[in-house]
Amino acid sequence: MNEIFEPKIVAFVCTYCTYAGADLAGTSRLKYAPNVRIVRLPCTGRISPMFILKALQKGADGVLISGCHPGDCHFTHGNYHARRRWMVFRALLEFTGIPSERVKYSWISAAEGGKFADLMNSITEDIRKLGPFDQYNALIKETEAPATF
């Protein structure tokens, strides 16, 4: 197979900053990798770690979580709570062997359309280099196998 591997990336973004940033990238006609699927949420504080696990469970090769810069949260401190949660969850993922290259975190404001486009490109490139998440995919496959009695 000489086909280029196209990674599937899920981005969980907050509606006030990063989603508006993605919008700005679009209206500014910036071209970025089409590999990313955006899921829009009210706030980064709403992003449960379960979302990350669910994305991986459904076959995502990479996950991006992004929201407002500290101090800019529409709900004043949703992103501060999220930051702590990620800090802990990130360490947990790393300890259980889910590579930190596959789960990325960023702050992108509504004015940073360029940053959004660049980040999507660089993440897609990074994950393309890593290849599919074979270890996790093997686990997913196991659940699909017919039952043996």
Place this chain on the structure above:
Amino acid sequence: MTIQETYKARVKKLLASGTVKMVIGYKPGTTADRRRPHFIRTPEEADQLVLDSACITNLSGYLLSEGLLSDEKAVAIFLKPDGIRSINILAAEAQLNSEQILILGFDSNDNQVTALEGEKVEEFTTLIESIKEQAPEALKNPLLEQIEGMTPKERFAFWQGEFSRCIKCYACRQACPMCYCRRCIVDCNQPQWVNTSSHTLGNFEWNIVRAFHLSGRCVGCGNCDRACPVNIPLRLINAKMAQEVLGAFDHFSGMSHTQEPVLASFKKDDSETFIL
């Protein structure tokens, strides 16, 4: 008088005087080296009480049995330092009123049981502070360091091997004093976050979620470890998370009954080196 006899006398006195309505302690178990929880309501029942180095279970979870504390009467309970920390956490999380709990503290070292001074959680603050000071050393574990030295692939393979044995009996959850949710996330089926079958994928998710929910709350009593029928080193993953919150936020679980839960609070200058 041995410590067991001293405490037996004290328990009888507490019950006879009506200071407490119940004492939660230990009695002989199914084999010589096992102890089971003993719920003592009358002075006579206290005769069965056992207190020795085999009393290792953290009993604090029983305090949350439905209806036990709702009449606002006091309950006495035998606790080691880790159990006392559990009481602090449960009080901080508004699961119980620490005023209602009378602590019969003990500690065991080298098969030697010693009594701990104090009755109320606040009286153990200096003890818990000294435990926090020793924590960076105490949390170290050779296997943990070995895992940290692995590549992500090897780590994944290690945990895959461990979790593939999991049979999803949820004994870890039942044994844990911190797992008091009426409805656990694995029991939620709309949406179903965690695969309920005991495939390795679902096991992975379940154990990651549990470790996450225990980060900054686990006191390392080892109830889950001992309850696990397939010997998954659950305490290891919890110790790692305890190290993490101690290093990142200087948070040591169960310091006081007013301590803010680590994941329900924040500082504006929390580290964010990993955020792009």
